[in-house]
Amino acid sequence: MSAQILSGKEVAAVVRSRVADRVAALKERGKSVGLATVLVGEDPASEVYVRSKHRAAEKAGMLSFDHHLPADSTQQEVEDMVRSLNADPEVDGMIVQLPLPGDLDGNKAVETIDPAKDADGLHPFNLGLVVLERARLQPATPSGIMRIFEHYEIPTQGKLAVIIGRSFLVGKPMALLLGAKGVDATVVQAHSRTRNLAELTRQADIIVAAIGRPNFVHGSQLKPGAVVIDVGINRTDDGLVGDVDFESAVEVAGAITPVPGGVGLMTVAALMENAVTAAELSIA
């Protein structure tokens, strides 16, 4: 018995095609959709991420604006760039690629973004709207994971969901989205200080592993038939591996996201969704 594979590739393609339709519909109304990125410094990984966002934006029919500041930029220069994009009517969504180099304060830079243009959904105002269940722009990775649940029609109501990891990028907003009215999972927020984690995971109908430790969750810790969402992308000697030990988990789980080809592809798709949503809201 082997778990159903939840394909991030398949879901991301669906999401991106829907985004492209919405971009085209806006174009017919005379409204272009523009996504801007701000990259500070020369971090190769950040450059790769930024390029993939531009590629996705262009494929969706968006304008894409690539702003690159030198690593020795001042905080003021970074925030001035953000403010000029806030004021630019061609920019509907923007991303400040984190982390910022050196002593630059990423939090302050993100807080400078107009919440209505916050494509990452990480501005405190937008995170607060997630708490209030009124968010339009949601943190991209958990939002992308919700699309996987919707696409595969995975029931969530009354299910016990154990989320491992409490980052503000994934774990915490994921807990809020899965526990929201209408989604209605009962959510356990676990983390590195959780005791007897396996006791909890063995009760879980849904597991979201986002703790950044290779092969941390083993099949023996799963309830048979559980839905397993693996957010981990860990570089090891064996290549990229997730936070879930896939080989053992696939024999126990009912459904599982692979690494790569799973959640990783959803983040950029959800970013594109945020950008077109921001554009729609800007003319609503």
Next chain:
Amino acid sequence: MSAQILSGKEVAAVVRSRVADRVAALKERGKSVGLATVLVGEDPASEVYVRSKHRAAEKAGMLSFDHHLPADSTQQEVEDMVRSLNADPEVDGMIVQLPLPGDLDGNKAVETIDPAKDADGLHPFNLGLVVLERARLQPATPSGIMRIFEHYEIPTQGKLAVIIGRSFLVGKPMALLLGAKGVDATVVQAHSRTRNLAELTRQADIIVAAIGRPNFVHGSQLKPGAVVIDVGINRTDDGLVGDVDFESAVEVAGAITPVPGGVGLMTVAALMENAVTAAELSIA
């Protein structure tokens, strides 16, 4: 065997006396602390709440400003009042007493408050900072409950905390505060759609009941020795009762807050704490 009673009266007195000391210290530096309330309409319960906030502010040595608008005020008039208080240097913290009457939009009114003056800690920006673990002004009721844990030195690290109820006033911010780094509880966010709730509560070291149903949690559903925080204030034919059946719970729990005399007193105390914190930050 009977549980320790966690006295909101005792903890609130300690918190309020610390607040009074901080107000006095600011006064020595030439800074007064001002708390403003905005009450719209004539709801008797709201009037009682507002009066108790003014009494607490005055006892702590704060200036207190009582603004009363008629029930037929427009949204614009309510928001103009908030904006004038945002601009008033004598006002460090403000409270818009919810709910607003009629069709007035309480969310929009709250979002008009300068987050730096948000004594209730309910502005989306401040709720987002709770997600980010960087909040200075926290939602008052959960913040007051944290003071109970601190005062009685109740261990939280690695403990399993089941929170029943997912309101943005209590349940959700409570989950975030108990699961934050340094507090480190493993948090279960349960709610009206949770199945087999008793299975979860029987595993819980800590229970926070905030679901608004009289005597909803029974002693038989508790783990012996559990810490029980009862946020409910339900008016019944038998008088005020909590969300926990006190008589049965007190025989099983290790510690429990009574109703009244428990959490209810902490909310106003935590509001006062927010007001003086806002004043301190305004001159920092």
